[in-house]
Amino acid sequence: MDPKINEIAASISEIVKKLNGSTLYSQLKRAAQKEVEKPTASLATLKTDVVEALKTSGWDRLLRNKIFAYLSSCQASLDQSLPFECQKEPLMYMRKAQANWERRILKSMNSMCTELSIPLARKRPPEEQRALLHKWNEMGTEEPDLSHFRPVYAPKDFLEVIISLRNPNYCGLLGPEVDEKPSGGHWGLIQVPLEIPKLKDLQNQFSEFAHGHGHAGVDDNLDVPSEAFQNERNKIAKKVLDEKRSVLAQYFCRNGCPSGHRAEIWQLALGVTVNHLDVLKYEQLKGYVLQHDLLVDSLIYKDVKLTAVNDDYYFVFEDYLYQVLLVFSRDTSVLNHFAQSSAMPPKSFIRAQKEPSGTSAEQESSLTEAIPVFDVDKLTSPNQSNFNYTLIKSKPTFPPHLGICDDEGKLGQDEYAVVYPPNGVIPFHGFSMYATPLCYLYAEPVGLYYIFRQFYTRYFHRLHAISSHPQGIVSLCLLFETTLQSLHPRLCRHLQEIGCQPLKIAFKWLVRAFAGYLATEQLLLLWDRVIGYGNLLLLPILAVAIFLFRQSNLFLITSASGVEASLADITTLHVVPLIQLVLFPT
Amino acid sequence: MSTKMKFATDLEKSVLINNFEKRGWTQVSADEDWNFYWTNVNTTRSIFSLENGYRLSDDQIINHFPNHYELTRKDLMVKNIKRFRKELDKESHPLAEKDENGRYVHLDSIPVTFLLPADYNLFVEEFRKNPSSTWIMKPCGKARGIGIFLINKLSQIKKWSRDSRSSSFVAPAAKDAYVISRYIDNPLLIGGKKFDLRMYVLVTSYRPLKCYMYRLGFCRFCTVKYTQSTNELDNMFVHLTNVSIQKHGEEYNPVHGGKWTISNLRLYLEGTRGKQVTDKLFDEINWLTVMSLKAVSSTMANDRHCFEVYGYDIIIDDKLKPWLIEVGF
Structure with a gap:
């Protein structure tokens, strides 16, 4: 039998399972019941009538969009026969490297806790909760002393780790010793053999960039303002929005969205809807932020202050960023994305309090603090909803120990393990830049929150986890180096000779998906295509294009720092023509 | 040459x-x-x-221009614009069209304003129509936010006139005059913060009128969250966007100085409100500038040796209507 069929069957059953418990399922059921209750319903044609009615009333589209969203969020249907960790990441050395990296992050967090003697989490006293609620819309004015905090890691620390990756099973033609040296056939910093697309594959995949296709970002930008193109795109955008079909919206994004319709098109393409339940959920998460003060809050705060607040484009949105990122850290539904990722959410253990005598079950049950907990046992199956809530002690809630077992009390036992932070994501230096560009599209924190969450769980989480995934940062780095070398070996050689590794410059662009480096308008045009093609491959392509575009300048430079300086400001670049330059040079 | x-x-x-x-x-x-x-x-x-x-x-x-103050002094700008509207009205010019509430459709570009003490009675009449409204008092001859305060009760203005009169027995000189304007209490907020626009306009001739709008205007942001609460009437960081005022706020950031480019504003508005309304807003801003220049063009000494770069201060309300606040250099 065709193995494809098995795969399809598996993903259908997976989707059906997912749908079963969803809100949409009960909504559909209710709508179907209403149809049945109609006096005109006839038994003979009941089935076709109900299906027809669901189609005409628009439920059919919602269902399609939901399925489309599921399919895009779990791209390859996983082989169920493999152990779970292999489904997450098939290569053992990648798994190990990621685990080591996670351990390093945790260690660094732990030592920060110890140094500053602050807990990972503490319950806020009621007055403080009220004060924070009052300040919720202007958290930027609060100026706590964060001078002792430092980002847990910066992109360049992460790059060091990626550079040091080696495949233990791999041996170059000339033997392992020779391969260690970059002067061997492999000139770049990335030393692991991963399959990456060739230029031909990229040209096929991104065929819309070929000349003859109209593009927002080029054709609306001519010296002679091309009203006709804009009007046409606006007209199509409206049609796409009227159709309410995610797949159309996604396809539309490939040629760039007109700025006036981008917000809605993105929501439709990514399957993000914001109804009253979502607003309630946001409020609930906000409640969690008010209840507990987490160490990551300070890290987020510090990061926003270090990045967005000093940015000409984004400083205006400081307060919104807190309202999005703090809430994000409490959102356990973000944990679902770990099933698709090589990363594991960090865990913390609850220290058993020395209770006064007479403590027992009733005391336990009087504990009031609910904090979302990741249930480790169930992690082995990605299909179930893995998460539930557990009661946790309120007093000095977590000890400053992350993921490291302790011999005291119940530490180290899985049942006392909690994911920390609740969404499992530890922010690094520049993390808040994933959210800032979205502030140009969504004027309300709630709408902003859900689109950001979708962007992160679908795409951006791959940019800071070590994996062999084709969208993972390692593959993207390799694609960058290989493409640059194959397109312009002379430039690569020149850079090498002056001691400059292009990846050292491009890496920060890649990790942030260019947020904070390009002008906002250009960034949005780039992210249009990320959505449109459902992948991140254009990031390294653009990075290559920037080097090619600036080549005449680069050839004149004789030092690595000079190269760095000449590429420090890329806000004047136009992304679409640059990408075309690489994919379809004239 | x-x-x-x-x-x-x-x-x-x-x-x-x-x-x-x-x-x-x-x-x-x-x-x-x-x-x-x-x-x-x-x-x-x-x-x-x-x-x-x-x-x-x-x-x-x-x-x-020798009499540049026709536009740059707060009281004269108001006088000139009011006169211009009346003239158009008299000749029943289509631009002077009014809606059912008696408001100008095309010429309603400045908040309702009165000169004090001259128009005190007119102001009281207007205030009583809307007793809970907030008004902003500005001295005519001062700039950079000096001497500005907000009121929302008639008693506050009575107290002000008593205080200023008791200090000297002579009639107030022109430079002690104030303008009082309806406060725009529904400003457009971005990221929860209030801002105003600074647009630069070059005039090379008044008759015929030749003016150029500078593309790189900017938005000036308040560093503190905007609140309508009357308790905050005294907190000028909330209300005034002047950089010279905001500089003293604790939150002032020297990297960008709270300034945001007009192109950022346009991108933001197109993204969050749509292209059409954004285009309309910028059209209205251009029109408002031309209108204010037209209003003074007959009184200006149109010396061909002169040009002028004006700085227009504009506030946008939450319905995306621009309001001309004042014109400076």
């Missing part, structure tokens, strides 16, 4: 000097033969004063 341009200036600002020198101009002193003089308003006034008797020759230009 074989001869070099000679410029003089009495403002030793690097932004000016650098730009002149970049063009290969040479600096001369004001007493020498200059082609281009960038002066402050007092120098211009004395150059054009009758006693001085200075005559500008064909190859000389200067950066102010």
